[in-house]
Amino acid sequence: xxxxxxxxxxxxxxxxxxxxxxxxxxxxxxxxxxxxxxxxxxxxxxxxxxxxxxxxxxxxxxxxxxxxxxxxxxxxxxxxxxxxxxxxxxxxxxxxxxxxxxxxxxxxxxxxxxxxxxxxxxxxxxxxxxxxxxxxxxxxxxxxxxxxxxxxxxxxxxxxxx
Numbered sequence: 001x002x003x004x005x006x007x008x009x010x011x012x013x014x015x016x017x018x019x020x021x022x023x024x025x026x027x028x029x030x031x032x033x034x035x036x037x038x039x040x041x042x043x044x045x046x047x048x049x050x051x052x053x054x055x056x057x058x059x060x061x062x063x064x065x066x067x068x069x070x071x072x073x074x075x076x077x078x079x080x081x082x083x084x085x086x087x088x089x090x091x092x093x094x095x096x097x098x099x100x101x102x103x104x105x106x107x108x109x110x111x112x113x114x115x116x117x118x119x120x121x122x123x124x125x126x127x128x129x130x131x132x133x134x135x136x137x138x139x140x141x142x143x144x145x146x147x148x149x150x151x152x153x154x155x156x157x158x159x160x161x162x
Contacts, residue, residue, distance in 0.1 A: 001062040002028045002078060002101075003046055008066030009038035010074045010147045011095050015062055018078055018154040024161065026027070026062070029053055031075065039066050050077045061162055065096025065116065073104035082106060086140065093142040095153055099123050102141070112138040114145050 001016060012069060015036035016026045030046035032038055039044050063069060072078045082105040085092050094102060099115035100122065102108050107129030114136045123130045135144050135152035142160050 001026050001028050002072055003028050003036045003044055004063040004068035004071040005036055006067035007038050007064045008074055008096060009040040009042040010150060011064035013042060015154055022158060055081055062093025063094040063101050065098045065100035069098045073101045075080045079105045089140045091140050091157060092144060093157050095144040096146050111141055112136050113141060113143040115143060116146055
């Protein structure tokens with residue numbers, strides 16, 4: 001799970017807790033080993049930094065929304081990770097504004113996905129087949145619109161990971 005400043009609190013903590021309830025370990029990864037702050041006041045310290053991660057050790061990536069995806073999409077390491085996982089059919093899960101990351105990784109052309117309505121045009125212009133649904137699964141891609149969709153988002157991730 002990727003983190004940067006101003007992440008959407010619920011979109012990071014809820015999926016982490018839900019997946020761990022199912023026995024799926026979640027590792028939080030950030031550019032630096034420091035405290036990152038959510039939009040609503042929660043905080044998290046990453047377990048690892050980018051240079052410590054072996055992408056082959058993981059089944060996929062989760063990208064929370066908030067303002068963090070605008071930072072995350074600027075890091076070539078993040079974009080390369082998303083491209084690698086997509087190419088290997090590993091899970092790429094994103095919610096809300098996190099659609100900016102797969103847009104910048106250029107993996108959405110011809111793929112079904114959803115996002116927060118405010119970036120619908122960005123998604124469509126990147127070639128996504130945008131749907132207004134609580135969760136959209138297209139093979140290895142799992143996407144949702146906003147925090148109220150987190151239950152379905154987590155069910156979608158569990159489905160893809162199984």
